[in-house]
Amino acid sequence: xxxxxxxxxxxxxxxxxxxxxxxxxxxxxxxxxxxxxxxxxxxxxxxxxxxxxxxxxxxxxxxxxxxxxxxxxxxxxxxxxxxxxxxxxxxxxxxxxxxxxxxxxxxxxxxxxxxxxxxxxxxxxxxxxxxxxxxxxxxxxxxxxxxxxxxxxxxxxxxxxxxxxxxxxxxxxxxxxxxxxxxxxxxxxxxxxxxxxxxxxxxxxxxxxxxxxxxxxx
Amino acid sequence: xxxxxxxxxxxxxxxxxxxxxxxxxxxxxxxxxxxxxxxxxxxxxxxxxxxxxxxxxxxxxxxxxxxxxxxxxxxxxxxxxxxx
Numbered sequence: 001x002x003x004x005x006x007x008x009x010x011x012x013x014x015x016x017x018x019x020x021x022x023x024x025x026x027x028x029x030x031x032x033x034x035x036x037x038x039x040x041x042x043x044x045x046x047x048x049x050x051x052x053x054x055x056x057x058x059x060x061x062x063x064x065x066x067x068x069x070x071x072x073x074x075x076x077x078x079x080x081x082x083x084x085x086x087x088x089x090x091x092x093x094x095x096x097x098x099x100x101x102x103x104x105x106x107x108x109x110x111x112x113x114x115x116x117x118x119x120x121x122x123x124x125x126x127x128x129x130x131x132x133x134x135x136x137x138x139x140x141x142x143x144x145x146x147x148x149x150x151x152x153x154x155x156x157x158x159x160x161x162x163x164x165x166x167x168x169x170x171x172x173x174x175x176x177x178x179x180x181x182x183x184x185x186x187x188x189x190x191x192x193x194x195x196x197x198x199x200x201x202x203x204x205x206x207x208x209x210x211x212x213x214x215x216x217x218x
Numbered sequence: 219x220x221x222x223x224x225x226x227x228x229x230x231x232x233x234x235x236x237x238x239x240x241x242x243x244x245x246x247x248x249x250x251x252x253x254x255x256x257x258x259x260x261x262x263x264x265x266x267x268x269x270x271x272x273x274x275x276x277x278x279x280x281x282x283x284x285x286x287x288x289x290x291x292x293x294x295x296x297x298x299x300x301x302x
Contacts, residue, residue: 038283042284043279059291116267130269
């Protein structure tokens, strides 16, 4: 559409419009890659922070950083790993400012098959063919996150990538820039610590007591 | 690496984490599965560990995302793009 003014002025409207169009396309391109990851990204962030407000901030902060660096991202390469590298770096940067308070789980007194042994001790194996499902079925997502929150940071990050993102060891190694052997160690030890913290949560919430009570007779 | 003909329960205990994550060689996987076919206790333990991992993963996949989360992110990205 031309206006009388436009007829006499140099053609700058198109040049001025082009950057806005390019910007909009750049946002669209970026969001097309990010959108499929958002739900799990939020889950990952919540697993790391145990705060819904902090989780949203973390995902947004990482997305903004990634967007600003989008021109450095090579199309066709692993956007998911690239984004989660940024997200975990954001988490480490923000968490270094906060001193860790409260109890943390360690591996002292955590033999292999910890939950298996604990559930057997309270008689759960005699009650059901699937004692793991019987215990885990009583825990909701919030309680799982609370259990993860008790892990030391490096194990919590590795386990969050493992459980929430279903990352293979190689993806975790790439995301965290650590050797494959270190990933394996953190996942194995992290899973053991998580079993201890899950049992702790289950005990504190009265779930263990409920499970060890004999079923009511008909 | 020289592997035995069969895994003992003690060897199974050491291998179960790597088996759960499919980090064993083809031959080691075969030895684990051969042992599980004949050992009820190790099978019970393995299934317990596998269920814990699967259930933790399933519950964490079902965390509720706040309403309008994507819309708020879009607004921030658009604002950032407009300022660049």
